[in-house]
Amino acid sequence: MNYRFRKTIVKSKRHIEKFWNQNSGDWHWLSEQPIPIASLNRSLWKAAVPSFQFYFLLGLSAVISVLGLLAGSAATIIGAMIIAPLIGPITGIAYSMVMANRRLLRRSCFTLLTGVLMTVLISMAIAYLIQLRTLSSEIIARVNPTLIDLGVAVAAGAAGAFARSRRSIADALPGVAIAVALVPPLSVIGIGLANRDLNIASGATLLFFTNLIGIIFSGGVVLLFQRYGSIERARSGLAISIVALSLLGLPLGFSLNNLLIKANVRRAVVTLIRNQTLTFSDTDIRSVRVQPQGEALFVQLEVATGLDSISERQVQLVRDFLEQKLEVPIHLNVQVIPVRVFQAPATSGGSTP
Known part of the structure; x- marks a missing residue:
């Protein structure tokens, strides 16, 4: 019984060594001196x-x-x-x-x-x-x-x-x-x-x-x-x-x-502006930059929206809302990229431009 057991162990060891040598590839460097x-x-x-x-x-x-x-x-x-x-x-x-x-x-x-x-x-x-x-x-x-x-x-x-x-x-x-x-x-x-x-x-x-x-x-x-x-x-x-x-x-x-801190504040600002304000809910917010300035935060938004869709009064209301939620003074700077939309409805027949 012991002889058969030892023979099985030796055989298994040889199979393992053969498998390693055939499939180790570039892993030989692990044993390299x-x-x-x-x-x-x-x-x-x-x-x-x-x-x-x-x-x-x-x-x-x-x-x-x-x-x-x-x-x-x-x-x-x-x-x-x-x-x-x-x-x-x-x-x-x-x-x-x-x-x-x-x-x-x-x-x-x-x-x-x-x-x-x-x-x-x-x-x-x-x-x-x-x-x-x-x-x-x-x-x-x-x-x-x-x-x-x-x-x-x-x-x-x-x-x-x-x-x-x-x-x-x-x-x-x-x-x-x-x-x-x-x-x-x-x-x-x-x-x-x-x-x-x-x-x-x-x-x-x-x-x-x-x-x-x-x-x-x-x-x-x-x-x-x-x-x-x-x-x-x-x-x-x-x-x-x-x-x-x-x-x-x-x-x-x-x-x-x-x-x-800036990443967390930026995430909070984006979430509040997108989900809890009417002013920016339908705008395309291109970029948001948040920079601490002493005890206050400087927040700069770059948005793409229609002409005259955002007023200075709306920006002030959004600033007051952010200050209330974040509990820190906010300096909000909004840069508006005007967007004009032209539509051409489909016609029954094609026409030459």
Whole structure:
């Protein structure tokens, strides 16, 4: 009986192994060993070299990025992210942090710093020459970072470090570059400086440092778990990263809280206006913008409706209604897009126009 039982177990094990080998496909990387320390060291040392190729690619990326931002083209900005080589020296910083490699740290920091300055200056020069004062949605989207952006940076940094340590999934690095989006915030800094708009420049600066610190921290942790370096060597670097993340968490958390408040208020405003007012019940509400102003709320509506269908008195009544329901002072601004409707009833016979 025992013999038959053991034979059944062995047979089942062979069937399972055969099934796994035939159907595992690309899942073999799970059992793949990290590349040797010497190989990774050479790879990151090469990626951190302040070479002509690095600055040439980064310069082209800056040009593409600033033009895409000014034009509001997401596809163009993605192209700039793909060719940007900044992820190389940043991963070098994370690696040197866990390995306590001061030479690689100095080289990576120098390459990163000069690359950042070059990107900002190129973006600033192009924005100054074009003199396009209107801010596209792609620019505005990069001036109010939140904890969500930090989460993206941490995940992308972990993915980048893991891909660096595995030869079979190195193709994932372009995707990591897109997720991290290092060059667009630098281009927005240049645009803000060219337009003398410190709010734009400071917001984009916060986003860049959020991405930078998030990548370095998570990249270092992943490399540490891949048995590169040691806790003793990485202690000081990780401590600095954690302190930096904590300091960033304050403004990012505040920004996220404001974002949630604005979203909730916007939802409440739209619901009240659509369902509980006669003035806007039959109008086409194109956009709603809600902005806190101290203890009050600034609400801007863009509606499409017929000529003379909304009066100033009706807008005042809607404002009073919103203040009563939301229990906060409301400044209501309504922009009306006039709509004229022409109708051509059907005829029994066709006619030539």
